[in-house]
Amino acid sequence: MSNEQEKIRLSIKQFVIIFFLGLGYTVVYATPFIQYVFYDALVSALGCSQQELGYLITIFGIGNILAAFGGMLSDRFNAKSIYMIGVGLICVLNVLFAFNMNYTFALVVWAGFAFSGLFLYFPAHIKLCRLVGHERQQGTIFGFVEAFCGVGNVIVNFIALYFFTKFATDAYGVNGLKAAIICYAVIGVITLICLYFLIPKPETAKKDNTSAEPEEKMTVKDWVHVVTNPRTWMSGIAVFATYTMYCTLSYYTPYFSNVLGASVVFSGGLAIIRIYGTRFVGAPLGGWLGDKFRSLSAVVGVSLLGAIIFVVIFKMLPPGTDATLLIVMTIITGVFTYMARGAMFAVPSELEIPRKYAGSTSGLVCCIGYCPDLFIFVLYGYWLDVYGNAGFDRIFLFAAVVMAIGVLNSIAIQIYKRKHKIGKSSAAA
Missing domain, CATH: 1.20.1250.20 (MFS general substrate transporter like domains)
Structure with missing residues (x-):
């Protein structure tokens, strides 16, 4: 095997980390976009019109703007910690929503999803993906992250569908919807635990020259540089x-x-x-x-x-x-x-673009790239x-x-x- 192929090849540990990063991505966005899987049950549970249901996605879409600023947070502090907090908050919001299903509270929860999933989680997710391997592996890494997001989607939604069917004893399937959402939260916690042990601490990662976070931290001046670059x-x-x-x-x-x-x-x-x-x-x-x-x-x-x-x-x-x-x-x-x-x-x-700016860059790229949602x-x-x-x-x-x-x-x-x-x-x- 040539040195070039060796540089691109991923290790088994990298594949495992990438799989759980893809699974985490699925869990984070499962409930914000749950209408694509359990549309009728969600309308019945919230007692809202279809137009009102659309406002939830709009609220969440506004969070793409927040990502532009959340990226600086991931560069300024430990991206792994920011990631854990973001996914953890999503899991908490899932449980709270499952036991308080009404439209008014849903507006608050979806705003929370935007903050947790786009301001905190997304820039940290992209930065951690970039830190999984060296620069010559980035395309391969992000390609498999995208693929494993699809695999995670199938796994998570089939499990959620099973619990939905098992507990959907009422006429509109509201109890089944609650079970599915709690299922998302449980899978999220399991994913967090696995990633906590799989993703090395920054000080440990510096030794292997592949997934180290840079020692220098972002400043406001750096962020302005990223915006204007x-x-x-x-x-x-x-x-x-x-x-x-x-x-x-x-x-x-x-x-x-x-x-x-x-x-x-x-x-x-x-x-x-x-x-x-x-x-x-x-x-x-x-x-x-x-x-x-x-x-x-x-x-x-x-x-x-x-x-x-x-x-x-x-x-x-x-x-x-x-x-x-x-x-x-x-x-x-x-x-x-x-x-x-x-x-x-x-x-x-x-x-x-230096890894030092990976979080800020991904936040701004998210803001620009995903604005079609709006x-x-x-x-x-x-x-x-x-x-x-x-x-x-x-x-x-x-x-x-x-x-x-x-x-x-x-x-x-x-x-x-x-x-x-x-x-x-x-x-x-």
Whole structure:
């Protein structure tokens, strides 16, 4: 095996840590987005309208702005401690909500989720992922983190579904919903305990030269530097373009059934393949390729370009298109999207943004990259309400334009790297 391959290869311990980091990610966001799994039961439990239920996601989405400031906290203090506090608070909020299910309290809880999951947890999560291994492994690490988030999603929600079914003895399944939410909390505590022992203390990690936190701590001046650094914004645009495509993928299901004439069962089956099957393949592949060819941003750009091509092809397909063709195209589009997702959070490493700034950078990248949460579903819903099936034309055109910006951003990163000689020293090494 070559030295290059040896640098990229992950150890068994790294894989175990990455698995539990992915599981923790699933637990943190399980309840904030629980309506995607237990929609009817949640509406019944809260006694609210569907519009009011949407406000919960809006409240949580505002937390993406908080992440820009929470990142400094992870750089200023022990990221492992911040991570533990964030996940721990999520577990506490789950239990409190399970025993106090009403809409007014839900508003408070979702605000708490935004603070715990986005201000505290997310920047610390990204920083810990980056500290799992050295810089030549970042794409591979983030690719497998994304894949294990998908694995964790399947495991956690199947367990929650079991307890929901077991305890859903009432007409609307409210008791089952409470059991599912408590289940999320219990899995979260177990994950925390495992990570507490798996993630080394900073002073211990410094000895192995792979997962050490830097000795210097962030200052306000450093944070301002990160905010004004073009590398931060280029990293954020990479996430923004990728996340836009990721959100757009969920509209393939109604497009297949309403426009192309596929059955609801067939469309749902394709959605499962797209969400889970392509994630397990695409994310690790994208990260690994980024490490192998030393350009995560190039993987993002090429993947987005591929996704654009297939979005255009999808729009040209007539009703009654052969099912096999739809399956193949859906798989390829999903793989492209998850290849970009597997590489996007490692772009700061490619741009040689110091680990000292990892938390602050990830917070700002989250703020920039995930801001579609604030408008994209409302915008897409508006187009479909007003224009009917013709709204899909606007949805796919919007996604293609944003992804094209992502491709141009990847090209700009290559030019920037060449101009500032980024990666030259590491390549020589």
